[in-house]
Amino acid sequence: MKTVCYVILWAVTAIVLVALITLPISLQAHLIAGAIVVGAMIILKFLRPYGVWRLIALGLGTAMVLRYVYWRTTSTLPPVNQLEDFIPGLIVYLAELYNIGMLFLSLFVVAMPLAKRKTPPIDLENAPTVDVFVPSYNEDAEMLAMTLSAALAMDYPAGRLNVYLLDDGGTDEKCNADNFVAANEARERRATLQKLCEGLGAIYLTRERNTSAKAGNLNNGIANSQGELIVVFDADHAPARSFLTETVGFFGQDPKLFLVQTPHFFINPDPLERNLQTFRTMPSENEMFYGIIQRGLDKWDASFFCGSAAVLRRTALKTTNGFSGRSITEDAETAITLHATGWHSVYVDKPLIAGLQPATFTSFIGQRSRWAQGMMQILLFHRPMFKRGLSLPQRLCYSSSALFWLFPFARLIFLIAPLFYLFFGLEIFTASGAEFFAYVLSYMAVNLMMQNYLYGRYRWPWISELYEFIQSIYLLPAVISVLLNPTKPTFKVTAKNETLDTRRVSELGRPFFVIFAVLALGVVATYWRTITEPYNADTTLVVGLWNILNLLMAGCALGVVSERPEGRAARRFAVKRRGEITIDGVTSPIITENVSVDGIAIRVLSKDLDNVSVGTPANASFETTIDMPRGTLPLRIRRIAPDDKGLMIGCSYEPSEPLHSRIIADLAFSDAENWSRFQQGRRRNMGVVYGTLRFLRIAVFQTSRGLSYLFRLYRFSKGISRPGAAE
Numbered sequence: 001m002k003t004v005c006y007v008i009l010w011a012v013t014a015i016v017l018v019a020l021i022t023l024p025i026s027l028q029a030h031l032i033a034g035a036i037v038v039g040a041m042i043i044l045k046f047l048r049p050y051g052v053w054r055l056i057a058l059g060l061g062t063a064m065v066l067r068y069v070y071w072r073t074t075s076t077l078p079p080v081n082q083l084e085d086f087i088p089g090l091i092v093y094l095a096e097l098y099n100i101g102m103l104f105l106s107l108f109v110v111a112m113p114l115a116k117r118k119t120p121p122i123d124l125e126n127a128p129t130v131d132v133f134v135p136s137y138n139e140d141a142e143m144l145a146m147t148l149s150a151a152l153a154m155d156y157p158a159g160r161l162n163v164y165l166l167d168d169g170g171t172d173e174k175c176n177a178d179n180f181v182a183a184n185e186a187r188e189r190r191a192t193l194q195k196l197c198e199g200l201g202a203i204y205l206t207r208e209r210n211t212s213a214k215a216g217n218l219n220n221g222i223a224n225s226q227g228e229l230i231v232v233f234d235a236d237h238a239p240a241r242s243f244l245t246e247t248v249g250f251f252g253q254d255p256k257l258f259l260v261q262t263p264h265f266f267i268n269p270d271p272l273e274r275n276l277q278t279f280r281t282m283p284s285e286n287e288m289f290y291g292i293i294q295r296g297l298d299k300w301d302a303s304f305f306c307g308s309a310a311v312l313r314r315t316a317l318k319t320t321n322g323f324s325g326r327s328i329t330e331d332a333e334t335a336i337t338l339h340a341t342g343w344h345s346v347y348v349d350k351p352l353i354a355g356l357q358p359a360t361f362t363s364f365i366g367q368r369s370r371w372a373q374g375m376m377q378i379l380l381f382h383r384p385m386f387k388r389g390l391s392l393p394q395r396l397c398y399s400s401s402a403l404f405w406l407f408p409f410a411r412l413i414f415l416i417a418p419l420f421y422l423f424f425g426l427e428i429f430t431a432s433g434a435e436f437f438a439y440v441l442s443y444m445a446v447n448l449m450m451q452n453y454l455y456g457r458y459r460w461p462w463i464s465e466l467y468e469f470i471q472s473i474y475l476l477p478a479v480i481s482v483l484l485n486p487t488k489p490t491f492k493v494t495a496k497n498e499t500l501d502t503r504r505v506s507e508l509g510r511p512f513f514v515i516f517a518v519l520a521l522g523v524v525a526t527y528w529r530t531i532t533e534p535y536n537a538d539t540t541l542v543v544g545l546w547n548i549l550n551l552l553m554a555g556c557a558l559g560v561v562s563e564r565p566e567g568r569a570a571r572r573f574a575v576k577r578r579g580e581i582t583i584d585g586v587t588s589p590i591i592t593e594n595v596s597v598d599g600i601a602i603r604v605l606s607k608d609l610d611n612v613s614v615g616t617p618a619n620a621s622f623e624t625t626i627d628m629p630r631g632t633l634p635l636r637i638r639r640i641a642p643d644d645k646g647l648m649i650g651c652s653y654e655p656s657e658p659l660h661s662r663i664i665a666d667l668a669f670s671d672a673e674n675w676s677r678f679q680q681g682r683r684r685n686m687g688v689v690y691g692t693l694r695f696l697r698i699a700v701f702q703t704s705r706g707l708s709y710l711f712r713l714y715r716f717s718k719g720i721s722r723p724g725a726a727e
Contacts, residue, residue, distance in 0.1 A: 021067045027438045030067075034442025037064050041449045054453065058111055061450040062104075068443040069100060076431050089428035092417045095410040102407075103450070105400035108393075110296035110454050116349045120249035124157055128251060130244060130311075131227030132163040135217045137493045139169075139235040141192050145658065146597060148202045149665035150238035151231075153626050155245050163202040164225060167193055168217045173209040199658030213491030214307075215325030215334075222322050227314065234308040237264070237355040238597075238665060240672035241625065247311045250346045258316035258343035259335065262309045263290035265351035265675050267571045267596065271361040271506075272467065272560050276698060279571070283682050285467055288459040291683070294347045302397035303347035304335035308355070316343050326381055328491045329374025336382055336398055340389030351675040354597075354668075358494055361470075361506040361561055366492060368471050369478040372405040373489040376482040379403065408472035408479060415469075415554075418547040419518070421539075422525040433538025440542075448688045457683040461691030462553075470557050473511050500566040505709050509561030513710055516554040516703075522547040552699040558706020559698075572596040573674035575667060579622035582632070583612050590620065593648065595667045599638065604647040614640060618651065622663065625670045631659045 025033070037060045044057040077093060078085035132151045136144055144165060151163045170190030177183040190206065197204040207220040218232065229251060233239060247260040264286055269279035283291070297303040305312070307330070316338055317323065324333040335345065358364040384390065384398035420426040429436060448461060455464075481488055526544030530537050572594040581590045581602060588606035595601075602620070619632040639650035655661055686694065 021063065021070050027434055031438050031442065034064060034438075034445065037061065038442075038445050038449055041446070041453070045449075045453065049453070055111060058107060058450060058453060061446045061453075062107070064442060064446040065100060065103065065450075068439055069097070071439050072096065075435075076429050078427060078430050085427050088417070088420050088426055089430075091413055092428055095413040098406065098410050102400070102404060103447070105396060105403070106454060107450075108396055109300070109400055110292050112299070113292055113295035114299040114347075116295075117250075117346065119246050119348070120253055122245060122249045123252055127157045127160050128228035128248065129160045129226070130156060130162070130229045130231060130248065131221070131225040132161070132231045132233065133166055133218055133221045133225075134164065134233050134235060135166040135168065135214055135221075136193075136235045137168045141196055142655070142661075144193065144235055145196055145200070145655070145661035146665050146668075147233055147235055147238045148197070148200050149658075149662045150240075150669040151233060152201055153241055153662070153666060153670070154239055154243050155241050156248075161244075162225065162227060164205050164221055165193060165197050165202055166217045166221045167204065167206045168210055168214075170206050171208060171210050172206070196658060200662065212325035213328070213330075215323040215330035218330070219322035219325075222314065222317060230312045230314055230317065232308055232310055232312070233353065234355065237308045237353045238669045239309070239353045240675075241670045242672055243309075243352045244311075246350060246352055246672075247348055250348075251311070251313060254344055254346075256342065256344050257346060258313045258338045259303075259305055259345040260311045260348060261294070261303055261306055261345065262348045262350065262352045263294070264306060264309055265290075265354055265679065266357045267354045267675075268356050268359065270357040271359070271364045271563065272470065274359075274566065275560050275562060275564050276556075276702060277564075281682060282460060282463070283458050283679075287679065287683070288455050288464070291349070291458045291679075292455055295349055297397050297401075298345070298347035300393035300397050301344055301391070302339065302394045303345045304339075304398075304401070305331040305345075307331035309353040319343075327374045327377035328370055328489050329378065332375065332401070333378055333382070336378065336384065336387065336390075339394055339398075340387055342389065350672065351679060352672050354675060359500060359566060361563060362508050363494060365471065365474045365508060367494040369475055370489070370492055370494070372408075372475045373478050373482045375402045375405045376479055377486055377489065380482070380486045405475070405479060407468050408476035411465075411468045411472040412476060415472075415515070415519075415550050418543045418550065419522050419525075421543045422522045422529065422547060433540075433542045436539065436542045445688075448692075452685070452688050452691075456685035456687075460686045460694070461688055462695040466553060466556055466560075466695075469553050470512075470560050473515075474508065500563055502565060503709065503712075504563055505713050506561040506563055509558075512554060512557045512561050513706075516551070516558060516706075519547060519551040519554050523551065552696065552703075555703030555706065556695075556699040558710075559702025562702075562706045562709035571678065572599070572601065573668075573678065575671070575674070577622045577667065579620055581609075581618055581620040581635075583609055583616055583618045583637075592622065592667070597664065597668050599650060599652045600635070600667065601648060601650050603645065604649065607646075610647065612637060612640060612647075612649065614638060617654070620651075622667060624663065624666045626666060628662055628666070629659060631663065633660050633663045 040060055041057045044053050048054070072093060078089040080086050134144065134147055134151065148163055148165060154161065167190065170186050170193065174186035175183055175190060177186070194204045205221060205224055207217070210216070212219070222230065229248065231244070243262070247262065250260050251257055266284060266286070270285060273279040273282070273284065294303050319341060320334065320337050323330045324337055327333045339345065358367050378384070379402040384402055385395050387395065390398065417428060420428050452461070523544070526540060526547065529540045533540065573596070575592050575595040577592045579590050579592070580587055581604065586608050588604050588609050590602045590604055593601040593603055614637055616637045618635045618637060620635055621630070621632045634654040634656060635651035636654055637649050638652050641648040641650070653660070653664055655664065
């Protein structure tokens with residue numbers, strides 16, 4: 001009886017919704033209805049943003065979106081017999097349907113995401129054995145020392161934790177290569193890392209040949225270890241001490257649990273955050289995924305392995321012969337395979353590792369291209385919507401994650417669509433300017449409100465569009481190459497620990513300046529058409545506004561590819577530790593103020609060191625949170641800042657032995673709460689109106705900055721720049 005009632009309720013709701021969507025009303029009535037819906041969503045946002053009221057608000061927005069789809073489908077497509085209008089019009093229509101389809105998939109995934117999970121305790125007497133894998137290919141020893149030291153310092157019962165460095169840069173194949181220079185480098189690397197692991201207490205492991213990239217490297221680790229659980233950290237992902245205590249307990253609750261995934265938290269800005277200077281104030285790009293989408297996936301038992309910062313059950317991996325290596329995204333492919341065979345996953349929404357993002361725009365695009373190509377391979381190889389073993393919610397979740405990477409098609413279609421009319425007079429919309437304005441305006445307003453409901457604290461208005469725009473130019477050919485030849489892509493390691501010393505335009509920046517110039521010509525065309533075709537002025541102005549919106553987006557992209565010097569590579573976090581510092585034979589008590597992976601700020605508690613100078617070497621010892629040999633850390637003074645509390649000095653590290661790396665790791669990575677506080681400080685809902693105004697301000701400024709970089713580059717290339725102008 002209860003099931004029958006639900007069916008009747010859904011049937012009645014569907015009939016009412018269809019009636020409302022197809023109801024013929026005037027433009028004025030549609031605008032009024034749109035204003036009422038937006039107003040209701042705003043009121044509910046302030047008064048009842050959670051629970052059933054949140055669903056009601058999203059339901060109202062969905063009704064307006066569906067009405068827009070009905071109007072677009074029945075009233076705006078050009079006649080089929082006018083192919084010059086119909087074909088581009090149909091392409092734009094299909095791009096809109098893609099966006100709307102992705103919106104509905106997003107609604108399913110994150111409309112009511114799972115609340116943060118409570119961490120279950122670990123049975124310390126029967127704690128499972130844990131093997132930590134740190135796969136490496138070309139990362140330097142200093143970076144690896146940090147990650148290995150942090151992994152070795154994790155809280156866990158003695159004797160039940162082993163840390164492995166899986167070195168794919170020192171394989172037998174590389175050490176015996178015909179290229180003597182490359183072979184010698186590989187042998188030197190192997191010897192250096194073996195010595196590092198011996199000094200730290202980690203286990204060095206390599207293999208004969210570099211087969212199946214990262215998946216093959218991890219599988220070699222499985223074959224040469226025995227731990228019940230396997231933890232994977234990328235080479236630049238250092239864990240907090242609490243990583244295992246926050247994750248391992250879940251495996252005692254569910255024998256069919258194969259994965260506990262945690263967020264990837266980054267202590268340095270990506271190219272957009274650095275060049276637009278938003279890192280300290282705006283949620284990072286990955287926070288929308290790790291802060292809300294993974295929680296939504298977790299609700300449907302579809303949170304997936306992200307390649308690092310995760311714990312996996314060995315027995316589950318054995319059922320699939322280890323990590324999947326058919327695609328270049330071994331992480332998501334492994335997860336979908338195990339989900340399809342009845343295994344479960346858990347997502348822990350707390351930053352427990354600190355990593356590094358690509359510093360340059362080129363590396364950023366390289367990383368995103370690999371992700372896009374890998375997810376396209378999963379879409380083609382596994383066909384998530386039809387994969388046997390997955391539940392319907394899991395099928396929708398995996399389809400959403402894979403189909404997202406088709407966004408370059410839609411993004412670039414929307415970029416050039418207004419130019420069809422402005423340059424060539426093609427009518428890809430058969431609608432008047434008033435109709436276009438009424439329907440599109442209400443649709444955009446509702447869409448922005450729905451996004452704000454779903455992601456308000458994790459992604460500000462128009463930022464997703466900007467991220468997609470700057471990637472689309474290069475991801476489009478990458479995605480097309482996979483669609484044409486799914487086995488073509490090869491795994492490429494993301495460059496790490498890069499630095500930028502000068503101002504410059506990225507080597508991938510030229511297309512964005514060309515696009516900006518073409519869109520600027522579109523503004524000229526808008527003016528020309530308004531003057532020469534006054535009878536179409538309403539349509540021209542509406543399409544011209546669309547082009548101006550694209551121009552603002554392109555102008556903001558100019559700022560993204562105009563790269564600033566990096567300055568301090570990593571964010572510093574407040575860390576209070578007592579210790580002593582010795583400079584020129586004089587020792588003074590100190591307390592640390594803030595710490596990062598590349599330096600430390602120290603307050604000197606004595607007046608005996610008032611005459612220190614920049615560049616002076618020093619040695620310092622600190623309180624530690626774990627038992628380790630007592631030792632000093634070599635430093636070099638980089639900054640001196642006297643204040644009313646005494647002397648503050650900024651120092652860089654100069655490590656020369658494994659113990660030094662252990663001290664730095666203990667200072668920088670012991671407390672995950674620092675990372676949580678930093679994240680929460682950036683997570684505030686800007687609101688649609690203020691967020692839009694802020695984006696417009698950023699776009700105008702970044703347009704001028706990008707053009708100034710181009711002008712400076714031109715002057716430099718002509719040899720007429722001022723000394724240092726290119727720096």
